[in-house]
Amino acid sequence: MIDSILSAGAAHADALWPFVLVGFFAQVVDGALGMAYGVISSTLLLALGVPPSAASAGVHAAETCTTGVSAISHIAHRNVDWSLFRRLVIPGVVGGVLGAYVLSNIDGDVVKPFIQAYLLAIGVFLIWRARHLPPKHNNPKIVGPLGLVGGFLDAIGGGGWGPVVTSNLLIQGSSPRHTIGTVNSVEFILTLSISIAFFLNIGWEAFTIATSGLLIGGVIAAPLGAMLARHIAPKVLMVSVGIVLTLTSLFGIAKWLGYIG
Numbered sequence: 001m002i003d004s005i006l007s008a009g010a011a012h013a014d015a016l017w018p019f020v021l022v023g024f025f026a027q028v029v030d031g032a033l034g035m036a037y038g039v040i041s042s043t044l045l046l047a048l049g050v051p052p053s054a055a056s057a058g059v060h061a062a063e064t065c066t067t068g069v070s071a072i073s074h075i076a077h078r079n080v081d082w083s084l085f086r087r088l089v090i091p092g093v094v095g096g097v098l099g100a101y102v103l104s105n106i107d108g109d110v111v112k113p114f115i116q117a118y119l120l121a122i123g124v125f126l127i128w129r130a131r132h133l134p135p136k137h138n139n140p141k142i143v144g145p146l147g148l149v150g151g152f153l154d155a156i157g158g159g160g161w162g163p164v165v166t167s168n169l170l171i172q173g174s175s176p177r178h179t180i181g182t183v184n185s186v187e188f189i190l191t192l193s194i195s196i197a198f199f200l201n202i203g204w205e206a207f208t209i210a211t212s213g214l215l216i217g218g219v220i221a222a223p224l225g226a227m228l229a230r231h232i233a234p235k236v237l238m239v240s241v242g243i244v245l246t247l248t249s250l251f252g253i254a255k256w257l258g259y260i261g
Contacts, residue, residue, distance in 0.1 A: 015209055016213045018048065019213020020216050020217040021213075021217060022041055022045065022048075023041065023214035023215065023216065024221040025221075026041045026044075026214075027217065030066075031228070032232060034162060034181075035162025035163045035167070035241075036245070037067075037218070038063060039241075040244060041059045043116075043244075043252065045058065046116065053198070056100070060195045061215070063214075068188050069222045070188070070222065071188040075185065079178060079180065080178070081178040081182045087143040087144060089190075090147075091147035091148040092150060092151040093151060094151065095150065095153075095155070096190045097151075098151075099152040100155040101197060111156075112252075113256050118160070120249035122164070123243070124242065124246055126241050126245065127239055127243065129170075129242075130238040138172060142172065143169075147165065150164040154190065154194070162187065166180060
């Protein structure tokens with residue numbers, strides 16, 4: 001009896017560890033760069049064979065906790081531009097809930113290659129973006145539509161809010177410090193809304209062992225991201241994220257096409 005329990009526990013731990021590592025790595029990068037937790041997690045989960053809706057739901061459930069910790073930290077350090085926050089939060093939530101509804105009511109096998117292509121595009125974009133940081137700080141003009149699109153793509157792809165919204169705000173000349181702090185703080189409300197929408201549409205079955213692993217890894221790594229941000233140049237991290245996303249997305253596409261078993 002005891003041997004059976006121990007064997008079951010060991011098997012459960014073996015199944016959990018890959019997702020803990022995914023959550024840990026994604027949160028370290030996200031904490032240091034202000035983006036890419038969802039995109040990295042979703043890309044790796046899809047490569048591990050998790051269905052698209054379950055991957056997105058699991059990522060957002062875990063991210064609700066990690067972004068909550070991040071938001072508290074940014075607010076404490078006065079990194080949040082509350083005017084920008086108000087302009088982003090409602091469009092972001094509307095887009096996120098809509099994306100969750102769409103993803104919950106379509107065939108995952110049909111949408112999977114399109115999600116992989118989207119994540120691949122984000123990876124390439126980040127590599128390009130690292131070489132085009134704006135020299136001046138300006139008040140961004142296109143915010144509401146950006147929040148709507150970013151929220152929708154975040155729910156559809158299981159990530160993308162940070163790369164899409166943060167990068168576009170930086171392109172418009174927004175202050176990097178306040179952009180990262182504000183976008184991360186809005187992300188807490190966004191991920192909470194998307195998680196609720198997934199639960200209402202597909203129930204508890206979407207929240208699997210992958211969710212537990214992402215949550216454990218993300219919470220452990222949460223304090224490390226800010227520390228790394230002080231010592232590693234954002235350009236280096238951005239290029240690294242872009243390379244990881246590009247390679248893992250290409251792997252997923254190659255697997256879908258049948259080139260990889």
